[in-house]
Amino acid sequence: MLNNYDAQFRVRALVPDFDSYLDRYRTQSAQARQLIPHSLDCAYGSSSLERLDVFLPETKGEPRPVHVFFHGGYWRAFDKSDYSFVARPITEAGAIAVIANYGLMPAVTMGQLVTQCRSAIRWICQNAADFGGDNGRISVSGHSAGAHIATLLHLTRWEDHNLPPHTIKATVAVSGIYDLGPVLQSFLKAETGLTQEDATNFSPIVLAKNLESSAQALVLRVGDEETEEMKRQSEAFASVLLERGCTVDVRTIAHRHHMNIVLDMGDRDSDLGQLLLTQIHTSGPVTGSRPLN
Numbered sequence: 001m002l003n004n005y006d007a008q009f010r011v012r013a014l015v016p017d018f019d020s021y022l023d024r025y026r027t028q029s030a031q032a033r034q035l036i037p038h039s040l041d042c043a044y045g046s047s048s049l050e051r052l053d054v055f056l057p058e059t060k061g062e063p064r065p066v067h068v069f070f071h072g073g074y075w076r077a078f079d080k081s082d083y084s085f086v087a088r089p090i091t092e093a094g095a096i097a098v099i100a101n102y103g104l105m106p107a108v109t110m111g112q113l114v115t116q117c118r119s120a121i122r123w124i125c126q127n128a129a130d131f132g133g134d135n136g137r138i139s140v141s142g143h144s145a146g147a148h149i150a151t152l153l154h155l156t157r158w159e160d161h162n163l164p165p166h167t168i169k170a171t172v173a174v175s176g177i178y179d180l181g182p183v184l185q186s187f188l189k190a191e192t193g194l195t196q197e198d199a200t201n202f203s204p205i206v207l208a209k210n211l212e213s214s215a216q217a218l219v220l221r222v223g224d225e226e227t228e229e230m231k232r233q234s235e236a237f238a239s240v241l242l243e244r245g246c247t248v249d250v251r252t253i254a255h256r257h258h259m260n261i262v263l264d265m266g267d268r269d270s271d272l273g274q275l276l277l278t279q280i281h282t283s284g285p286v287t288g289s290r291p292l293n
Contacts, residue, residue: 028085047116050116052123066135068098109193117149147176172279178236221275225257226256
């Protein structure tokens with residue numbers, strides 16, 4: 001069992017050129033906003049961060065699949081504008097991309113943050129037709145804390161929120177945190193205000209233990225250069241899902257760490273970019289699963 005969780009979660013210390021990656025995110029995102037038709041800062045709630053950006057394909061026609069991306073930052077940092085680059089391959093493939101913000105901890109609680117993200121999905125369902133989207137083909141993805149959010153949305157009983165049971169058709173979670181228990185033993189507890197109650201109520205690995213088998217596609221990816229804790233969390237979460245009879249595909253990606261792996265989501269020619277597009281357009285279950293190497 002790991003005991004130095006500060007080291008496991010302190011990405012800046014593990015990636016020497018951390019800030020250069022942030023610069024690349026922002027440069028590529030600015031380019032994406034110049035190239036792609038979009039509507040920025042659509043309000044899905046009353047607070048200033050309950051906003052999302054909608055990016056549209058060049059061609060119009062029948063209602064398009066909608067893919068929603070949630071950014072990382074350990075729930076307490078970064079902005080949707082840093083991740084506009086994820087929209088580029090999605091829109092180039094003829095789908096609609098939504099990049100969502102949410103309130104940042106500790107200004108909001110984990111419960112409030114999750115409620116906001118569910119509200120974002122509800123807003124998209126209600127307004128998809130207005131921007132050419134098909135609310136019957138909604139998929140989600142996220143990186144790091146965003147992967148945690150995406151998997152919580154995947155596990156949500158949407159009928160309890162007045163939406164169809166399988167509102168989310170496919171989920172791609174990259175370098176995610178699925179067990180909040182270790183987070184409570186790290187520097188992030190003080191920075192986020194996370195509580196033991198949050199770890200019980202909002203850990204995907206805990207919620208999955210009571211999950212009924214789902215045919216909805218869940219894909220987990222993690223870089224082979226990430227920390228042992230990051231890799232452990234993906235493997236442990238996948239194991240629980242498989243035990244419940246769920247359809248899950250978990251793999252490592254070679255030569256990727258926590259900062260460069262998300263750039264693949266903005267690259268249509270990368271393996272991760274291709275996988276993302278496959279899930280968006282099929283919105284069906286993956287056909288196999290494989291444990292982490």
